[in-house]
Amino acid sequence: MEQKLDYQNELSGKIALVTGGTKGAGKAIAERLKNAGAKVIIIARNAPEIPDEDLYFISADLSKAEDVKNTAREVFEKFGKIDILVNNLGGSETPGGGFAALSNTDWEETIQTNLLAPVRLDKAFLPQMLENKSGVIIHIASIQGKLPLHDSTLPYAAAKAGLINYSKGLSKEVSPKGVRVLTVSPGWIMTEASKRMMERISESNKISVKEAEKSVMDALGGIPFGRAAMPEEVAELIGFLVSPRASYLTGTEYVIDGGTIPTV
Structure with missing residues (x-):
């Protein structure tokens, strides 16, 4: 069946949620989806510096299970559903100095933010997508999942490698049920x-x-x-992947790194 696609308003009627959506790539992704016609919810610990009435903001620390639970409750009460989930939240605050400089807390906090937060969000929103037999989940990983930097970001790299593997496994389970799951691994982004x-x-x-x-x-x-990369370049890739134009894409990792990773 031939599909007729409206590129200017292709996400009209869709509800999208972007974590870490107030700054950097997350902000660019939220704006890209909004411009494509979606109603966009952004989640972060701190409110955006310049409020946008077209972006619904929820304050939450998604590394905490209770905050994820409360966020899901608010989203369903306000919007009733989620069509697009972009797990963009991530980052590293661990010290330099290699393995010996890293504490158990450094490892635990990094894994909570970069791996377990997306897992919990998927767990909160995926059942509704499966019920509707429709939805797209994007996991924003990193090239460090394959190209770890040992000096200060080893926990981050390990968590992102876990996220890539988890995303692939989840896609194999839920793609036959109508939900697409994809991974995007950026390199260095000029935020x-x-x-x-x-x-x-x-x-x-x-x-x-x-x-x-x-x-x-x-x-x-x-x-x-x-x-x-510029944040808008990453956002453009996400905009395509969540759109009807990418309806056959699932279970794949897309690297956007300007050629940084030296292997195929």
């Missing part, structure tokens, strides 16, 4: 936080910002494209 980090590296090492950016790319083994 506002990344820009501030470049400025700090520049100041502390008495080098230019461009030289600071090159030092980070060198630490990653080089980025053939020559720069970090």
Whole structure:
């Protein structure tokens, strides 16, 4: 059957939820889905600096099971359903210094945020998707799932590797029941936080910002494209994957890293 797709308003009538949706790539993803016609819910610990009345904000710490439970209750009371779930929340706050510098708390908190929070959110919203025999779940992982940086982000890399594997397993279970599950693994993204980090590296090492950016790319083994991704570029990929145009795609990991990973 031939599908007629409206690219300008292709998510009209859809309810989308984006975690970590107030900053960086999460903010860009939320805006991309909104512009495609979806009603978008964003979740983060802190409210966006510039409120957007077209984005429904819920304050929650999704590393805590109780906050996930309360968030799901509010979403269902307000909207009744979720069609698109983008598990974008993630990050690393562990210290440098390699394995020996990492405490049990560093490991536990990182895994709670980067692996268990998406698992709990899926558990909260997936049953309703299965009941409707329709839905899309996106897990935002990282190239560190395959290219770990040992100095300070090993727990993050391990959690993202677990998320990639979990996402594949979940897709095999629920895709036959109408729910698509996909993984997106970005490389370095030039968010506002990344820009501030470049400025700090520049100041502390008495080098230019461009030289600071090159030092980070060198630490990653080089980025053939020559720069970090922009948040909007990651958001555009997500916008396609959750759309009807990607209706046959499930169970796959999409890497968007400018060619950073040196293997096929």
